[in-house]
Every structure is written in structure tokens, then in C-alpha cells.
Amino acid sequence: MKEKYMKEALKQAQKAYDLGEVPVGAVIVKDGKIIGRGYNSKEKNYDTTKHAEIIAIQKASKKMKSWRLNNCEMYVTLEPCSMCAGAIIQARIKKVYIGAMDYKTGACGSVLNLFDDFKFNHYVENENGILKNECENILKKFFKE
Amino acid sequence: MKEKYMKEALKQAQKAYDLGEVPVGAVIVKDGKIIGRGYNSKEKNYDTTKHAEIIAIQKASKKMKSWRLNNCEMYVTLEPCSMCAGAIIQARIKKVYIGAMDYKTGACGSVLNLFDDFKFNHYVENENGILKNECENILKKFFKE
Numbered sequence: 001m002k003e004k005y006m007k008e009a010l011k012q013a014q015k016a017y018d019l020g021e022v023p024v025g026a027v028i029v030k031d032g033k034i035i036g037r038g039y040n041s042k043e044k045n046y047d048t049t050k051h052a053e054i055i056a057i058q059k060a061s062k063k064m065k066s067w068r069l070n071n072c073e074m075y076v077t078l079e080p081c082s083m084c085a086g087a088i089i090q091a092r093i094k095k096v097y098i099g100a101m102d103y104k105t106g107a108c109g110s111v112l113n114l115f116d117d118f119k120f121n122h123y124v125e126n127e128n129g130i131l132k133n134e135c136e137n138i139l140k141k142f143f144k145e
Numbered sequence: 146m147k148e149k150y151m152k153e154a155l156k157q158a159q160k161a162y163d164l165g166e167v168p169v170g171a172v173i174v175k176d177g178k179i180i181g182r183g184y185n186s187k188e189k190n191y192d193t194t195k196h197a198e199i200i201a202i203q204k205a206s207k208k209m210k211s212w213r214l215n216n217c218e219m220y221v222t223l224e225p226c227s228m229c230a231g232a233i234i235q236a237r238i239k240k241v242y243i244g245a246m247d248y249k250t251g252a253c254g255s256v257l258n259l260f261d262d263f264k265f266n267h268y269v270e271n272e273n274g275i276l277k278n279e280c281e282n283i284l285k286k287f288f289k290e
Contacts, residue, residue, distance in 0.1 A: 042212055043212070045212075046206050046207065046209070046210050046211050046212050047202075047203055047206045047207070047212055048202065048206065048212035048213075048232065048235040048236045049194070049199055049202060049203055049206075049232055049235075054194055057192075057193065057194060058192055058194055061191050061192045061193065061194075062191065062192070064191070065191050066191050067187055067188070067190075067191050067192055067193035068193075081231055081235065082227055082228075082230065082231030082234065082252075082259055082265075083227075083228055083229075083230075083231030083232045083234075083235055084228075084231070085227065085228075085231070086226055086227030086228030086229070086230070086231050086252070087193065087194055087228045089227065089228075090193040090194075090226065090228055091193045104266070105265065105266070107227075107231070111262075111264045111265065112262070112264065114227055117256075117257065119256045119257065120227075120250065120256065121249070121250070
């Protein structure tokens with residue numbers, strides 16, 4: 001099941017790749033259904049907030065008509081940065097499944113870990129390494145070219 | 146000068162107040178000119194990413210046709226959360242002037258300090274207490290009602 005949804009996140013990453021954007025994708029799942037999808041489109045939109053996770057949260061919130069994404073899970077191909085990890089906490093997402101880790105800016109275990117920070121009012125469960133190779137490979141291919 | 150721009154941020158906070166949203170406002174200044182304004186509209190839009198700072202960054206980026214907001218300063222009435230502080234770092238904003246502190250979720254000195262974290266590739270200068278009383282009062286008034 002985890003792999004099934006991470007594959008959907010990878011499809012989103014491929015869309016970013018095809019547009020010449022750093023290939024990162026995310027989906028949000030509730031009760032087994034995808035309620036939000038997003039891919040990085042920062043360069044195209046001249047907008048640093050257009051990360052995959054932010055777009056997926058915006059779409060899921062619109063669909064749910066609520067900013068509270070209780071009992072929702074996110075699948076994301078790359079470890080979220082502090083902006084995205086912060087948005088995930090604010091949106092009350094229950095659990096985040098991560099593909100590849102981001103040792104330069106990752107805020108879910110690499111540079112710091114906002115999810116494990118019990119100072120916030122919401123704790124986000126998290127698990128990494130889901131389809132790790134596939135998630136890393138699309139990034140490697142992008143940066144090689 | 147600092148007070149002049151914080152007053153503009155307070156005008157944005159007032160717009161949020163008038164809509165029944167937690168009254169937080171932000172403006173982004175480059176070369177003495179305001180290039181982006183934003184106010185919290187999370188409830189109205191069912192969207193946790195609609196914080197004042199994110200909206201101001203999106204508007205300034207659109208105006209600059211670049212996600213890099215080099216040499217820009219932000220004035221914000223309340224200490225940014227981790228999502229917004231992360232966005233400010235990503236956008237390469239030079240300095241942030243803060244009004245009131247947020248002891249529950251502030252990520253610029255209260256709960257944690259992302260700006261002083263030298264692990265990231267960009268360091269954001271920051272100063273707080275600009276029109277502190279005015280920035281606190283509008284929030285106190287909102288939460289009393």
C-alpha cells in the first residue's frame with residue numbers, strides 16, 4: 001500500500017521533471033483515496049512556496065473545505081524542508097511517508113527534525129525510505145543533466 | 146523608518162481582523178518600496194498556508210518575477226511560525242522585523258529559532274519588538290472578542 005501511493009507521488013515528480021523543475025512530488029491520502037496532488041513548480045511560477053507538499057496541502061484543503069487535514073497521510077518523494085514540514089504540522093497531517101532524504105535542507109531528520117519536536121501542538125508520525133531508490137534516481141538523473 | 150513599514154503591516158493585520166481572522170499582517174520592502182503585502186486569511190480560504198508572510202512572499206515574487214527576494218526586508222506583526230520562517234529562508238529574504246512574539250508556535254526565537262540556525266544555506270537577520278504594543282494589542286482585542 002505504501003509503495004502504491006509513493007508511486008503516485010513519483011508520477012507527480014515526473015511532471016516536475018518534464019517541466020525542468022527539481023523532480024519532487026507529493027500526494028495526500030484520506031481513507032484510501034488521494035485527495036490532493038502536487039509537484040514542485042518553483043521556477044516556472046517564480047515562487048519559492050510552490051513546493052510539491054504546499055500545493056498538495058492546498059488542493060486537499062480545498063477538497064475537504066477545511067484547513068485541518070486530520071487523519072490524512074502524505075507521501076512525498078523527498079524529505080520536506082522546514083517550510084513544508086511546518087505546513088504539514090499546521091495542517092495536522094497524521095503521518096508522512098518519505099522517499100529520499102535531503103541532507104542539505106531536510107527538516108524531518110537530516111538538518112533538523114521538526115516532526116519530532118514535541119514543543120509544537122501537533123506531532124506528525126513519519127517513516128522514510130519508501131521506494132528510496134526510485135525517489136533518489138529521478139533526482140540524480142535531473143541533476144546529472 | 147522601521148515604524149513606518151510596521152504600520153503598513155498593521156494595516157494588513159486590520160484587514161484580517163475585519164474578516165474575523167487572527168489579525169496578522171506582513172509587508173515586503175525593497176529599496177524603500179513595498180513590493181508585497183499579505184494578511185492572514187486561513188479560515189476564509191480553508192487553507193493553513195494562507196498566512197500573511199506566505200501571501201506577501203508570493204506577491205513580491207510575482208512582482209520581481211523571481212523566487213529570490215535578495216535584499217528584501219519583511220515587516221511582520223507576529224513572529225513567524227516554522228512554515229513561514231522556512232519560506233523566508235527559502236526566499237532569501239535579508240532581514241525580518243517582528244512586532245509581537247508568539248510563545249506558542251514562533252520559530253524565530255520563541256519555540257525554536259530557524260533564523261539563527263547556521264545549518265541552512267541562508268542566514269536571515271532579524272530584529273523584534275517593532276511597535277510591539279500595537280502588534281500585541283490587536284491580537285489581544287481579537288482573542289478577547
